[in-house]
Amino acid sequence: xxxxxxxxxxxxxxxxxxxxxxxxxxxxxxxxxxxxxxGMFTGYAFYRAAYPQAxxxxxxxxxxxxxAINTAVLISSSFTMALAVHGAETGxxxxxxxxxxxxxVLGAVFLGIKFFEYHSKFEEHLVPGHSFQFEGLLxxxxxxxxSFYFAMTGMHALHMVIxxxxxxxxxxxxxxxxxxxxxxxxxxxxxxxxxxxxxxxIFLFPLLYLxxxxx
Amino acid sequence: xxxxxREHYLNVNYGVRSWxxxxxxxxxxxxxxxxxxxFFFVGGFFATLIRLELLTPQGDLVQAExxxxxxxxxxxxxxxxxxxxxxxxxxxxxxxxxxxxxxxxAFPKLNLASWYxxxxxxxxxxxxxxxxxxxxxxxxxxxxxxxxxxxxxxLTVVGIFVTGFSSILTGLNFIVTIHKMRAPxxxxxxxxxxxxxHYATSIIFVLGTPVLAITLALVGLxxxxxxxxxxxxxxxxxxxxxxxxxxYSHPAVYIMILPSMGIVSELIACFSRKxxxxxxxxxxxxxxxAIIGFLVWGHHMFVSGQSVHAGLxxxxxxxxVAIPSAxxxxxxxxxxxxxxxxxxxxxxxxxxxxxxxxIGGLTGLFLxxxxxxxxxxxxxxxxxxxxxxMVGGAVMGYLGGIHFWWPKMTGxxxxxxxxxxxxxxxxxxxxxxxxxxxxxxxxxxxxxxxxYPPEFQVLNVMSSAGASILAVGYVLPxxxxxxxxxxxxxxxRNPWGARGLEWETDSPPPTHNFDTxxxxxxxxxxxxxxxxxxxxxxxxxxx
Numbered sequence: 001x002x003x004x005x006x007x008x009x010x011x012x013x014x015x016x017x018x019x020x021x022x023x024x025x026x027x028x029x030x031x032x033x034x035x036x037x038x039g040m041f042t043g044y045a046f047y048r049a050a051y052p053q054a055x056x057x058x059x060x061x062x063x064x065x066x067x068a069i070n071t072a073v074l075i076s077s078s079f080t081m082a083l084a085v086h087g088a089e090t091g092x093x094x095x096x097x098x099x100x101x102x103x104x105v106l107g108a109v110f111l112g113i114k115f116f117e118y119h120s121k122f123e124e125h126l127v128p129g130h131s132f133q134f135e136g137l138l139x140x141x142x143x144x145x146x147s148f149y150f151a152m153t154g155m156h157a158l159h160m161v162i163x164x165x166x167x168x169x170x171x172x173x174x175x176x177x178x179x180x181x182x183x184x185x186x187x188x189x190x191x192x193x194x195x196x197x198x199x200x201x202i203f204l205f206p207l208l209y210l211x212x213x214x215x
Numbered sequence: 216x217x218x219x220x221r222e223h224y225l226n227v228n229y230g231v232r233s234w235x236x237x238x239x240x241x242x243x244x245x246x247x248x249x250x251x252x253x254f255f256f257v258g259g260f261f262a263t264l265i266r267l268e269l270l271t272p273q274g275d276l277v278q279a280e281x282x283x284x285x286x287x288x289x290x291x292x293x294x295x296x297x298x299x300x301x302x303x304x305x306x307x308x309x310x311x312x313x314x315x316x317x318x319x320x321a322f323p324k325l326n327l328a329s330w331y332x333x334x335x336x337x338x339x340x341x342x343x344x345x346x347x348x349x350x351x352x353x354x355x356x357x358x359x360x361x362x363x364x365x366x367x368x369x370l371t372v373v374g375i376f377v378t379g380f381s382s383i384l385t386g387l388n389f390i391v392t393i394h395k396m397r398a399p400x401x402x403x404x405x406x407x408x409x410x411x412x413h414y415a416t417s418i419i420f421v422l423g424t425p426v427l428a429i430t431l432a433l434v435g436l437x438x439x440x441x442x443x444x445x446x447x448x449x450x451x452x453x454x455x456x457x458x459x460x461x462x463y464s465h466p467a468v469y470i471m472i473l474p475s476m477g478i479v480s481e482l483i484a485c486f487s488r489k490x491x492x493x494x495x496x497x498x499x500x501x502x503x504x505a506i507i508g509f510l511v512w513g514h515h516m517f518v519s520g521q522s523v524h525a526g527l528x529x530x531x532x533x534x535x536v537a538i539p540s541a542x543x544x545x546x547x548x549x550x551x552x553x554x555x556x557x558x559x560x561x562x563x564x565x566x567x568x569x570x571x572x573x574i575g576g577l578t579g580l581f582l583x584x585x586x587x588x589x590x591x592x593x594x595x596x597x598x599x600x601x602x603x604x605m606v607g608g609a610v611m612g613y614l615g616g617i618h619f620w621w622p623k624m625t626g627x628x629x630x631x632x633x634x635x636x637x638x639x640x641x642x643x644x645x646x647x648x649x650x651x652x653x654x655x656x657x658x659x660x661x662x663x664x665x666x667y668p669p670e671f672q673v674l675n676v677m678s679s680a681g682a683s684i685l686a687v688g689y690v691l692p693x694x695x696x697x698x699x700x701x702x703x704x705x706x707x708r709n710p711w712g713a714r715g716l717e718w719e720t721d722s723p724p725p726t727h728n729f730d731t732x733x734x735x736x737x738x739x740x741x742x743x744x745x746x747x748x749x750x751x752x753x754x755x756x757x758x
Contacts, residue, residue, distance in 0.1 A: 011312075011319035011396070021321040021395040029389045032425045039429035039459055043444060046455055054450075092587075129441030140443075141450040147442040151433060 007183045019185055026189045030196050037155070037200055041154045044207060046149050047141070054141035056212025057076060058134070061126060062149070063117060065190065067209040070113050077106035080199045084170075085191045088184035093174060096187070100171045103194065114157055121146075149208055159197045166190045223626070223723040238323035239726055241624075244309035246330050247300060252693070254296035254337065257344075259689065261289035261428075266679040271715050274666040282665035283350035284366065290353030292344075295375050296337055298609055299467060303420075303476035304333070304385055306616045307413045309624060311389060313717035313724065314407050316398025316733045321391040330385040336378030342699045343370035352663065353522075354464070357445035357456040361437040369438050372431045379428045386420025389413050398716070400735040407715055407739045408497055410475025412612035419466045419473075419508065427463035430456065454519050461512035468577045469508040471605055472572075473501055475612025476543055482615055483547050484740040485713045486562035487554025493546040500539035507536040517588045526585055531582035540576050544569060559711075560634035564615030567642040568608055575603030578653065593663070596656025611641065614692065621696060622710045625701030626723045633695050641688035647681025714742055719750050 012018040048055045080102040087095035125133040126146050134142045170190050173179065178186060222253075224241045233592045234242060264285050266274040277285065308326065312319050342364050343349060349371045350362040360368050393414050397406070434456070443449040445456045484491045491497060513521055513529030547569055556562070572686050578600040582588050591597060615638075621629055651674040656662075660671050667675070709718040729752070737749040 009323075010727075011317065011323060013320065018396055021391050023733070025322060025387055025391045026389055028421055032383050032421050034428050035422055036425035039426045040433070042459070043433070043455055045592070046364060047444075047450075048450070050452075051450060113628060140448070143443050143449050144451055147437075147444045150440075151442060155432075156430075209744050 022185050026192050047144050051141035054138035055145050056139050058142040058145035059211035062209050064209050067205050068116050069206050070110050073106050073110045074201050077103050078195050079166050081191050082195045088179055088187045091181040097174050100167050104164055104167045156200055163194050163197050164193050224726045225723050227726050236408050238327050240312050241307050243326050244305050247304040251297050251301050254292055258289050258292035258478050266682040267676045268406045268665050268698050269549050269735050270679050272669045279665050281483045284348035287349045287352050288344055292481050292671050313728050314410055316716055316726045317396035320388045322388050324364035325384050329381040333381035336374045339374030342368040357453045361434050361445055369435050372435045377425045382424045383422045386417035389417040389675050398733050399729050405738045411478035411498040412501045414471045415505035416470050416473045418505050419470050423463040423466045430459040457516050461515045465512040466508045467671035469504050471609040475609045476483040478612045478616035479568050482565040485550050485711055487552040487556050488519050488742045492549035494541050497546050498543045503539035514583050530585050560638050561615045561619035563638035564611045568611045571603050571607030591656050594656035595652040595660050598662050599649045607645050622706030623722050626706055627699045627705045629699045630695050637688050637691040644681050644684030644688050648678050648685050
């Protein structure tokens with residue numbers, strides 16, 4: 001019982017109230033994230049309707065296989081995250097730590113592939129700005145497509161980095177035995193965040209990589 | 216003597232560390248109070264220079280470029296660093312946990328973090344000011360802000376982006392707290408309307424601010440890395456920026472006015488000694504304003520090249536938002552009817568609020584009318600309208616609230632006669648400053664120019680004279696409130712005989728607000744009953 005008492009913050013009456021407050025707080029935070037990304041999705045929808053051909057042509061310059069592999073990597077990481085939460089739920093600390101680490105590794109793989117993609121776009125002069133080069137009449141709206149590509153995937157990558165940081169904190173806390181079957185809210189909430197970042201990518205992948213593609 | 220040695224949140228410990236690392240919502244409210252007061256006078260300084268320049272028709276005090284920077288820094292400072300955080304972060308922070316019988320907000324550390332985020336954002340903006348300022352207007356319209364302006368746009372935008380997260384975290388904290396931390400028996404329809412108003416405000420904080428954050432981030436990325444999302448040269452559409460910007464910034468007006476309305480509801484009930492008329496209507500009007508407020512942003516863009524059909528819809532929706540606002544005004548006046556009204560300083564501010572808010576709200580309907588709006592777009596009519604809401608409404612409510620809860624926050628009474636005088640000066644000075652601007656705008660004087668045709672001078676001199684009276688009205692409370700910290704009369708628990716739960720604990724309150732968790736058996740504003748019949752303090756001491 002003693003560990004149960006120490007994790008309750010003074011402003012709450014009991015652990016249940018604390019747990020529910022944390023859950024609502026996290027879901028509200030995710031709602032703010034939806035609005036944050038929503039601004040960019042709105043802009044994307046507007047310009048894609050305005051410049052459909054340019055968006056298709058520009059989308060064809062992205063590497064659909066790297067995007068697909070990254071999608072698979074990220075979905076797998078959501079699976080390992082779910083297993084980590086399950087490990088915490090059933091009180092298996094080793095499984096918890098193992099799956100948290102695996103999630104971190106998959107997240108890092110995603111960012112590595114993303115970095116490689118950014119690098120090749122830089123070499124192909126597809127980064128918006130003075131060095132941007134794109135053949136044909138659609139060059140200017142294509143630059144808008146790549147502006148969205150870098151803004152949206154960049155914001156997503158930033159969220160991944162933050163997520164990996166949170167996972168690392170969870171690993172440290174789990175190692176120190178801070179979680180029990182009665183208290184593992186931080187692991188659950190980190191999981192929620194991680195799944196959210198995953199879902200953002202599930203929308204980004206088709207919107208950016210699969211426009212007007214004829215495989 | 217004994218009462219003075221009692222331990223409370225102010226004397227429980229001393230030193231800079233105990234304040235900068237506090238997680239007590241009441242101390243964090245003080246951190247915010249000091250910070251927003253500082254920003255208020257910074258913004259007021261810019262306003263002073265603007266009004267000085269406009270004393271004469273020719274541009275003689277500052278050059279046109281400097282004038283652009285003055286009104287930009289005035290707007291940025293006042294909107295993002297004073298008006299938006301003022302009531303929620305100061306009074307909301309201090310009062311919400313006490314009004315609902317809680318020991319603190321749900322996330323005290325997050326609350327402190329949000330203050331630090333606010334300060335970091337503020338430092339960015341002050342740095343931009345010190346480095347030479349920004350000249351885009353507080354609206355940062357593209358492509359001027361993204362391509363052409365040579366001033367410190369990026370630094371300012373970063374400051375506002377960062378500060379936005381302070382709003383988001385405050386709103387999140389309030390929503391969770393109001394949902395999960397209410398005392399036993401305190402059902403939703405027993406909550407004070409102040410709490411309802413902050414709940415509605417928090418919804419806007421949480422759903423609106425992220426959109427402003429990403430919009431300003433895209434402007435920043437365009438400036439720094441050459442992205443081209445709003446750049447017309449690359450096929451980008453500046454009107455898209457306006458849509459995204461006003462999607463937040465119109466609801467932001469309701470962030471400023473809703474908490475003020477919450478305060479007015481408390482004060483009207485207390486100083487009329489009556490239950491508020493139509494409680495549920497006033498409560499739902501707050502939510503209605505928050506929700507409809509998200510659907511009216513296009514009325515800022517009637518002349519921006521938005522489609523006529525969109526203009527019609529936005530015009531209609533803007534008319535709709537007047538309904539919940541009018542419900543509040545009618546219910547406040549109905550509350551006064553046959554009440555035993557007393558005219559203490561907070562009440563004077565509330566009555567002033569009702570007057571100027573009515574003028575500000577009705578002129579809002581003028582502006583929502585498509586034909587009239589085209590006539591007065593970008594004139595002083597618009598300036599006068601939103602100052603009636605934001606200065607007349609929001610600031611008067613804020614000052615009324617500060618006076619009303621000052622005894623609770625400090626344990627001291629402010630000097631009443633002086634405070635009534637200040638309230639009167641604020642009311643007169645405010646109207647003298649801004650009413651002539653309605654006329655100026657209607658006659659066609661455009662905003663954002665440092666020079667104007669000579670025939671507008673009389674009205675401009677009236678406005679500047681009013682501004683100096685208003686300044687006296689703002690400095691006066693600063694002086695006597697600080698004076699009262701040491702020399703004010705000891706207030707006691709409930710100097711107003713009010714019925715809110717926050718008055719059922721000592722002034723200043725103990726760190727944990729209440730010695731035992733209260734049980735509530737009556738709805739708010741039960742002025743016909745004694746507090747002992749409403750609130751029951753059990754024997755169970757909490758940890």
